[in-house]
Amino acid sequence: MSPDSMWSIGELAERAGVTVKTVRFYSDRGLLPEAARSSGGHRRYGPDALDRLHLIRSLRTLDLPVPDVERVLDRDDTLEDVVAGRLRQVGSRLTALRWQEAALRLLQDCGPEERAARLRLIGAVSVPPSTAPLAGFWRRWLPPRLPARLVSAIVEHSVPQLPESPTPAQVLAFTRLHAFVTAPCPGTGNGQPAAHRAGGGSPAVLYDGLVEAYALAAPHLRAGRPPRAGEALDCFVSAYARSCDTRDTPGFRRGLSGQLAADPRIDRYWDLTAEVTASPDPTPGVTHDWLRTALDDQLAGTAG
Template sequence: MWTIGELAEHAGVTVKTVRFYSDRGLLPETARSVGGHRRYGPEALERLRMIRSLRTLDLPVPAVGRILDQEDALEDVIAGQLREIGSRLAALRWREAALQLLQDCAPEERAERLRLIGAVSAPPSTAALARFWRRWLPPRLPARLVSAIVEQAVPQLPEGPTPAQVLAFARLHALVSAPCPGTGHGQPAAHRPNGGRPAVLYDGLREAYALASPELRAQRPPREGEALDCFVSAYAGSRGTRDTPAFRHQLSGVLAADPRIDRYWQLTAELSGPSEPTAGAAHDWLLAALDTQSAAGRLNTTPKDCR
């Protein structure tokens, strides 16, 4: 049996260290001397070495206790620590990019950029963007459709952002957080339906945007095809009418006058990069295809329904 000093000497640590882990239940003594002093067996040395190894990984004391007491706890603790470290690293990368942004900008821009960045946490949250869309989606949309629209509209944040991406997100956050004159909040959609069946419209638009995305990635100019047919069919179906040449001509004019949030999609594109077309870019591409078709006078055929 070893005294606390002898165990400390064998392990190459201080008596204070042994006492600290003993007091927290990580290193129980084997017995007590007649005078009440702690005594440890040889197994305490291996346990103490294990504790030191785990603490070297910066694992908190409670987590170390779980690993020592539960055989299957190590994997869960490691996974949790990796998540936590990943979050801290992401925060550091965002802070680094934000500091670089402030360092590299002109002095007259610094105050405004500091205000924008100061309103955003690090790493940032997209909760404000999600609320922005949920607030303006038509009522009584199916929950699965609401979730799908929000997922499509809210961009994924880069883990290692550039200073330009930090600025884009800060401006995007300010855009969705600022009140819109006359409404008390922002107007998020160019295709918010007036009456009709909004669930039919939004379902169809999601499909049309998905069909248009490969066209945008390939940098093809707006043109007729399945994506445009699906786009028009969504509007026609939501209004209970047919896709006819007259309807297409009328729809082209109506959509051109719709309120837009091009700034939202511009900032989203700056944040996500050109390889991921936004729903706004797909909407613009489809509208341009419709306008081109209308202007060219090619509305004499009835397109196939995308369904």
């Protein structure tokens, strides 16, 4: 085809069902190369340009940004990566919208006397919400110099997975949880409760053992069994004993019971975490209390 027998910019726009402005925009960006110039210096396009323009429109219909369209046109093998990235962005936007909807319903369903307080809680949390403040809370709460892999494991088990489609009650629980972990705590140097140090000795040995004990106790809690002596309790007590480089004896158990009763507590954190997740799985806080009660009941039975 000679340049004068090819399509002008207006003819290409008409065949594609778009405006001349659209064709010129993509041409100027280099997405729609012209095949030639007419004798008068006007752009001319061949049939390949129509196919390319249809592809561009399809990609733009999916709301792909122009830079991503350029990547796809330059290298066909990037289409899968671009689509995957776009899906992640859309998923994040949908999650944000669901949280916004639940937050709006939370405000709609409460009385005027509660609305201002709830609005302050909601306004302090990003959308979609981030669990980074919760992770930071635990990194401050845990004893210093724990191995990184142990800190990561504890944070993973202690920071709740947020629902993608929350209820208004879950939004309220998370905003209260966020307020709890970010509020200053008077009398502590780092603005948070003192680190849990029951047992003394080696914190790494203690927390390694606690993770194992919680895993052993979890099936009992899921089954609704009351606190009881057994492997989980023995593992729990052993963690404290080994961290102090001592033996698990009746005397040690009595001392540990009193020490645990004096531990700093964050029951509010675990209560709100359970509300946020609405999961049947027990939180570490609930599991810890179950084991403490099992220890106290065993000691009471022994004394009796």
